[in-house]
Amino acid sequence: MATSFAEENYLKIIYRLSESTLEDISTNAVAELTQTKAASVTDMLRKLAEKGWVNYQKYQGVRLTEEGEKIALSVVRKHRLWEVFLVEKMGFNWDEVHEIAEQLEHIESEALINKLDEFLDFPKTDPHGDPIPNKEGILPELSYVLLSDLKENKACVLMGVAKDSAIFLQLLTRLNLSLGAKLMVKEINPFDRSVSVSINDSEPVFISHEVAKNILIKLG
Amino acid sequence: MATSFAEENYLKIIYRLSESTLEDISTNAVAELTQTKAASVTDMLRKLAEKGWVNYQKYQGVRLTEEGEKIALSVVRKHRLWEVFLVEKMGFNWDEVHEIAEQLEHIESEALINKLDEFLDFPKTDPHGDPIPNKEGILPELSYVLLSDLKENKACVLMGVAKDSAIFLQLLTRLNLSLGAKLMVKEINPFDRSVSVSINDSEPVFISHEVAKNILIKLG
DNA sequence: ATAAATTTTTAGCCTCGACTAAAAAATATT
């Protein structure tokens, strides 16, 4: 069955909300992310349920069905592969690609996306460290830790961000923090939990707790 | 002003129809190419005129304004650049790319399309030999001739096709006719005007007049 | 010059995906 842009956006957003909770997703939560009103969401949830892509009972919240999740994962796959393309091949910065990928994720061609995957050498993660589902919809396992949870004097590598707003990404860039950067927490300030971090063996710089808790790293 | 997919498709189709005539474009002609009904076209023409993209007086047909042509050219530019990308970088055949480009032509990012242009080395023509407008909207001058208009024993090169339906392109492929092929007309049969053509110095094969008149070549 | 045929427009209707305002249900507070 064909899916409209609107339907794909709803499914993707329900998927994203489901990642961080086991409970059913509320109408309001969906409304906030889709930038629409609750009444519009109720309408669409009925339609998605009708098509068998979500389980929805009024007042009870919503969950993706297996088929709904499959569609959501294919949209996520396309979004993230196009982001890799935009950064790796088109020379965009990681803070510039999300809006364009929001459009490209709706291009409908299985053949194209699989060729793109191959062209990009089957990347496991997008420019923000988010995992890319393979063509079967399987996500690679990534076990990243928040920089804010790290002990002092442990070497680690920046693998991703927990938030990909342009403003946050631009801040990281200004701090010389990009994917693959070698980090070491030199000191955790107990007052505001800010951390002083050495980036690629340079002089340590200060990073707020707010920033540190949105940076994903792997040890070693 | 933002343009919807529907508006872009109408402008592009009016542009295409204007290429082959100096007269105003009729409602029915537009309806046929947009795959809609004449009544729907009338509606849209009023809206496009409202926005200043076409000159339209009822019963008089339609023409693009300068601004309308600018938009149409930018859609054509995107369509053709994406087609080059699909063939050159993604490995599609020339008969497979049009449908996908119909979607990609609506992606809205000036920055992306200019980076894509550079990535592809500023191609002058798409995989069907159609000229690609540059970022100022200027079309390169191409002076191609129809294979059906060629005299016998003249060497030439296949530069494009006058029709890009998948079925026609697949036929050419089966005949070993692709962009850049070196051709020489060995004989023109006066009965049905079919031509016997040597392709890349091979044994001549027979090509119907119908095919020959949709092949664009340049001499030498 | 009329009449016939064709083209185009108008009028009214439909679906999709939004909206607002009001009603109803669920949840929190006293």
Added chain:
DNA sequence: AATATTTTTTAGTCGAGGCTAAAAATTTAT
């Protein structure tokens, strides 16, 4: 347990972009 607050749904509306059927204008044929 009763009431207040918040969340969600219903009801009605709107614009975009389609449609059909009928009317009007234009073009062609007689």
